[in-house]
Amino acid sequence: MKKILAGLALATIAITGVASAQDSPFALQIGARKGVMDYRQLQLITLGQMAKGEVEYNAEAAQKAADNVVASAMLDQSMLWPQGSDSDSNIESRAMASIWAEGSDIGAKGKAFAEAAMAMQAAAGVDLASLQAAMGPLGETCVACHKDYRAPAN
Amino acid sequence: MKKILAGLALATIAITGVASAQDSPFALQIGARKGVMDYRQLQLITLGQMAKGEVEYNAEAAQKAADNVVASAMLDQSMLWPQGSDSDSNIESRAMASIWAEGSDIGAKGKAFAEAAMAMQAAAGVDLASLQAAMGPLGETCVACHKDYRAPAN
Numbered sequence: 001m002k003k004i005l006a007g008l009a010l011a012t013i014a015i016t017g018v019a020s021a022q023d024s025p026f027a028l029q030i031g032a033r034k035g036v037m038d039y040r041q042l043q044l045i046t047l048g049q050m051a052k053g054e055v056e057y058n059a060e061a062a063q064k065a066a067d068n069v070v071a072s073a074m075l076d077q078s079m080l081w082p083q084g085s086d087s088d089s090n091i092e093s094r095a096m097a098s099i100w101a102e103g104s105d106i107g108a109k110g111k112a113f114a115e116a117a118m119a120m121q122a123a124a125g126v127d128l129a130s131l132q133a134a135m136g137p138l139g140e141t142c143v144a145c146h147k148d149y150r151a152p153a154n
Numbered sequence: 155m156k157k158i159l160a161g162l163a164l165a166t167i168a169i170t171g172v173a174s175a176q177d178s179p180f181a182l183q184i185g186a187r188k189g190v191m192d193y194r195q196l197q198l199i200t201l202g203q204m205a206k207g208e209v210e211y212n213a214e215a216a217q218k219a220a221d222n223v224v225a226s227a228m229l230d231q232s233m234l235w236p237q238g239s240d241s242d243s244n245i246e247s248r249a250m251a252s253i254w255a256e257g258s259d260i261g262a263k264g265k266a267f268a269e270a271a272m273a274m275q276a277a278a279g280v281d282l283a284s285l286q287a288a289m290g291p292l293g294e295t296c297v298a299c300h301k302d303y304r305a306p307a308n
Contacts, residue, residue, distance in 0.1 A: 027192075028192045028195055028199075031188060031189055031192035032190075032192040032196060034185060035185055035186045035187070035189005035190055035191075036193075038181075038182045038186040039189065039190075039229075042182050042183065067230070068229075071229055071230065074225075075222075075225055075229070076218065076222050079196055079200075080196075
């Protein structure tokens with residue numbers, strides 16, 4: 001029991017200290033959301049550079065980037081989008097309140113992204129033409145959501 | 155071909171605009187790293203609150219949080235830690251340069267975290283005592299890495 005309590009104390013040290021230094025009560029949720037977007041962007045840059053011929057096509061690297069996009073789409077993010085964590089109430093966020101409003105189609109847009117990511121996963125390692133063909137539809141799902149639900153940068 | 159080019163243009167719009175507004179050439183890598191840490195912290199808070207009795211034990215919620223920790227440990231993060239993305243060179247980062255230095259045991263520490271996360275995954279849904287017993291070792295792997303490789307907050 002003593003060992004468990006000591007362990008819990010250590011765990012408490014490990015998991016505190018970040019939120020208190022930040023502004024919003026949703027700092028961790030918003031930070032994690034933005035981090036997931038940054039992660040996806042890194043993968044899309046890798047894929048996009050090959051698609052545009054800026055970097056030589058490499059089937060293995062393309063497949064890995066596509067796998068990573070899918071992994072990021074599969075990650076459970078249900079806890080990252082609590083009501084009240086929108087850009088109206090949190091200066092760190094660009095997630096518009098309309099995400100949570102009646103009539104929001106954020107779920108459908110998320111599903112479209114996941115499906116386009118899986119199409120990219122099936123295509124990226126085949127050849128350059130397949131990667132290029134999958135890039136547009138994937139980019140469109142990013143744009144569709146950002147256009148409707150991401151507030152302009154400050 | 156026209157359609158592919160239009161798609162690529164859209165994809166380019168989707169994946170640009172963030173990095174340019176930030177300071178470091180590694181802004182995306184650092185942002186993604188911090189986001190992954192925030193994500194883990196959210197899961198550990200859920201587990202920790204149950205372990206400490208602040209929130210009633212719920213096997214399903216505990217299992218989900220533990221599954222999420224493991225998913226975050228399994229996510230390919232190899233591209234998130236480029237040489238030069240340390241706290242000496244990047245004000246946004248607290249990742250110490252010693253991570254990349256000779257003799258660094260960051261790989262072993264990451265492996266220890268992943269193993270403790272999997273032990274939590276096996277324990278969290280069983281009962282409260284099992285969750286509590288897995289919490290200490292998991293927290294210790296967080297602390298071990300932060301102690302050696304995370305610079306103090308500014």
